[in-house]
Amino acid sequence: MQPMTVFQHILWGYEMTYPDPWVHQSVQDSDAFVMTPDALDSYYFGQNAGQLLVRCEWNWARQSVEPLWNKHIGMLAGMLGAKQVGSAPWRIGQASGLEAEIVLPKKDNQRLWTGILMQDFIVIHFMVTHPKEVREQFEPAATKIISSLRFPERISGIETSSEDLPLPPGYTSVDPKSILPDISDPTPWRAYSGRDGIGALQAFYLRELPAHNWEITEYIPFPGASDLGFARIQLQRDGRQITLGIMPSETSEKMISASPANVVFKMDRT
Numbered sequence: 001m002q003p004m005t006v007f008q009h010i011l012w013g014y015e016m017t018y019p020d021p022w023v024h025q026s027v028q029d030s031d032a033f034v035m036t037p038d039a040l041d042s043y044y045f046g047q048n049a050g051q052l053l054v055r056c057e058w059n060w061a062r063q064s065v066e067p068l069w070n071k072h073i074g075m076l077a078g079m080l081g082a083k084q085v086g087s088a089p090w091r092i093g094q095a096s097g098l099e100a101e102i103v104l105p106k107k108d109n110q111r112l113w114t115g116i117l118m119q120d121f122i123v124i125h126f127m128v129t130h131p132k133e134v135r136e137q138f139e140p141a142a143t144k145i146i147s148s149l150r151f152p153e154r155i156s157g158i159e160t161s162s163e164d165l166p167l168p169p170g171y172t173s174v175d176p177k178s179i180l181p182d183i184s185d186p187t188p189w190r191a192y193s194g195r196d197g198i199g200a201l202q203a204f205y206l207r208e209l210p211a212h213n214w215e216i217t218e219y220i221p222f223p224g225a226s227d228l229g230f231a232r233i234q235l236q237r238d239g240r241q242i243t244l245g246i247m248p249s250e251t252s253e254k255m256i257s258a259s260p261a262n263v264v265f266k267m268d269r270t
Contacts, residue, residue: 007031010155010169011200012056012122013207017148019141029197029258030055033145035138042129045109050130050138052145057123058199058257060221065118069098072116072125076102092149095119099126111135119151122203158208161190165242165265166208168201170194179247179262190265193249198222199257201246202231209235214242222246223256230261241268 003020009031018024018033025032025040034040035048042051059068069087090099099115113128126146130138159167176189183189202221209216218234220226231246243266248259
């Protein structure tokens with residue numbers, strides 16, 4: 001039996017299994033799975049060419065899958081001059097969505113398949129592309145990887161602060177005033193800096209806070225209907241109350257789910 005590796009996305013909370021000879025690499029806000037490192041270059045057409053790309057999106061309003069799918073397909077068509085061949089319902093476990101084979105211009109020797117799945121607040125975008133001549137080699141393996149998608153009930157190895165608050169991987173403690181320069185007293189504040197997207201951080205905390213026995217009493221998403229300017233979660237445990245803020249680290253008129261964010265906690269005074 002071929003050895004397999006389990007990839008687990010700690011923030012978005014999903015995992016997939018891929019063959020050991022394959023390579024995984026994070027590419028901006030996506031995760032790429034390829035048969036050879038050379039294939040990470042989208043212009044590589046040699047042996048073992050082809051890419052499986054996975055990207056997650058935070059769907060705070062739980063918008064239905066159809067408009068999200070139409071937007072997804074429209075962007076692909078605009079970028080690639082592609083035509084859709086008709087979408088079909090698609091389901092893996094509890095996640096449901098749509099999939100389609102995409103017709104590329106005749107001069108393009110590439111095959112393109114895409115699909116999206118919705119799981120609670122999370123939308124997962126998939127795209128498989130490869131030269132047509134390697135389809136028999138690439139497609140079965142890519143299909144098997146996608147079919148292994150699951151959302152485990154608990155993700156192990158999550159680090160916590162001294163207050164037992166879960167911390168996203170790669171985030172480091174910083175002076176709260178470096179993120180909130182206007183606060184007069186930094187004593188009740190804790191701040192952590194990193195580069196992950198604000199949508200992924202919301203997915204992480206809405207899953208991990210209850211798993212660490214914190215009760216969420218209020219959640220204001222961002223981007224969302226509020227003009228607050230950041231995501232805010234009120235939580236409590238054992239009579240203690242904490243306000244958690246997920247704050248975009250860059251200012252822009254078009255903040256999106258993938259925009260990088262920092263994390264701050266304000267402790268109560270009791």
